[in-house]
Amino acid sequence: MGENLEKTPLHALHLELGARMVPFAGYEMPVQYPTGVMKEHLHTRTAAGLFDVSHMGQLLLEGDNAALDLERLVPQSICGLGDRRQRYAFFTNEDGGILDDLMVARRADGDLFLVVNAACKAADIAHLRRHLGATTVIEITDRALLALQGPAAETALSRIVPVESMAFMESTVFPSDFGNLWVSRSGYTGEDGFEISVACDRAEDFARALLEMPEVEPIGLGARDSLRLEAGLCLYGNDIDASTDPVQADLGWAIQKARRKGGDREGKFPGDSVILRKLADAADDADKRRVGIRPDGRGPMREGVQLFENEADDTPVGTITSGAFGPSVDHPISMGYVPARLAHPGTRIWGEVRGKRQPAEIVRLPFRPATYKR
Amino acid sequence: MIKFTEDHEWLSLDGDIVTVGITDHAQEQLGDIVFVELPEVGTQVSKGDEVVVIESVKAASDIVAPLDGEIVEINEGIIDVPGKVNEDAEGAAWFFKVKIDDESQLDEYMDETAYKDLIA
Structure with a gap:
């Protein structure tokens, strides 16, 4: 494996679990464990799968106008995002093409928490800093990101933090034995589940605590891909990129009324004329x-x-x-x-x-x- | 007599019929096999022809004919249940049988000891 690949805080654990490691978006990542892609996939659908997604970018946007500022780069309603709510979004270019897709959550402290694709992380940060005015863009490098997905995910995670009452696309910070966990009820498998941001130095202990539970198995990128494809979800770089606009990508559902023609905050994002015309016609x-x-x-x-x-x-x-x-x-x-x-x-x-x-x-x-x- | 190729096929000679499959090592590397396409019975094949397509959860791979000859039988069972290849690659999940004229074609291939050294 190339020496210049980055490692996630769970790298040693992956090796201990017998993972086959592959280069992915500049990181050395587990593509599968000895269980194999097919069984890992089915386990996630019937119990709970634990995924290391620490290669993805975690960003915080701080500032009184963070939501309004971010709306200048995405066609989503960010101002309309309720407290502790999360939403799927994408950065667009002047032609209406998609620069990256991401998750945006409004935290209780008012900051926006963004999760972006690993391969686009550096470009996204530069893009945000160039256009966000007074809003500060902080790249979080001291936290790992894990996903726990599947019908038993709630049972498993609720042994550590009380997630039972969380709704889909809710985002909350819980104190725990593993420090503060930033938990959202979301994922990319089509299953109920959670994405959990945890301090790097607590990540392995947290992962081990989950893996000790009877419902939970580690799942690699191979099964992550077949799970998201069954769920009809796009992989950036494959199914969407700068040459596809949201209408072509059939992602019009992710553009709220407030940003469409006649909406309260119509347009004023890159590619707005192309995208809004296509949505209306x-x-x-x-x-x-x-x-x-x-x-x-x-x-x-x-x-x-x-x-x-x-x-x-x-x-x-x-x-x-x-x-x-x-x-x-x-x-x-x-x-x-x-x-x-x-x-x-x-x-x-x-x-x-x-x-x-x-x-x-x-x-x-x-x-x-x-x-x-x- | 059993021989092995560098492409991780096993060849079992019985009279002038050679049964061909992939090794256990190969199925492990391929991962869960979801689709197998076999040649038609009666096809004349030459060494190096792509005769079998295997699709695993990861990727598609070709299996080439290791010998010149005529395909005389194929294993329909692995078309219906491709996962059999993962379970019994070196036994019941053989791929095809080829009738050969010249047994000396097998000489160039490895015996079991040499193959085990290769994958060690």
Whole structure:
């Protein structure tokens, strides 16, 4: 493994647990444990999985106008975010493209807590500092980030801190035996669960306390990917990037009324004219759309597979951006982009796998309904 | 006689029929196998042809024909239940049988001791 890779505070624990480590976004991360991707995936769906997501960026925005300032970079309503509430958001560019997706929480002390993708972390911080005016951007480097996901996550974590009463997308700070835990009821698996920020020097003890519980197993990046794909969630860099706008990415639901045409704080974010026009107008049939795709056969259609409207067509109409086998749905699953006119569920399409055209169908996302605690 | 290739295939010779599968080491490296595509019976294959596609939860891999010959039988059972390859790679989860003209084709491959050294 490259010497220049960063390690998370749980690195030694991963090795002790027998993880296979891989380079990911500049970090040496566990892709799987001896249990294997399939069983790790299924364990998360039936009990609880513990994920190390410490490679992700944790930021605090401090200042009286932090929410209003952040709204200049994202199309979400941040001013409308209630106390201890969290929301999915994305940074956009002048063309409406997505620079990164992130979580934003409003803490009880008024600060905004942001979790951003590892690969985009440095660019995001620079972007925030350039545009946020008087709001201070603090990169938190002394805290690890863990995710505990699955139907037994509440049972497990409530032995340490009282999370039973938390609602989905609530964010709270709890004192604990492991110092203050910044807990949000959220995740990226389609399961109920929590994301927990814990001081680096307490992270391993905290992880061990969870792993000692009968419900909890460690889960690697391999299963994290198949879990999020079954849940229809985007992976930045694959399914969304600077060349996809929120309408193309079918993420319009994440743009609140207050920021849309006629809203209280309409527009005034990068790419607002493109995005707001597309949200207000009828869909352009030629514009691309992110869709779910289910291959007819048992063979997965993975990232990069080209899509064709008819079996014998020469010119592709789209591309798969994520593809895998879905252990819980027991069939291959993919996401990709097709022209909007082909985006309706039930539309037949062809993917070219190893030189052969294979039939598939456009399907509604997610592949597996989420089980969030509303 | 059992031989092993550097591509982690095992070859078992019985008369002029060679049964081909992947080694236990290979299935472990591939991870959970979710899809197997086998050649058609009757296909003439040449050494080096990509004849099998294996998809695991991680990635797709090709298996090449280790010998020249004719595919005479395939293991339909692993098409229906690809996970069998993870459970019994060097036994019931063989991939295909190939009829060969020239037994000396196997000479270049490793015996079990040499293969064990390779993966050690």
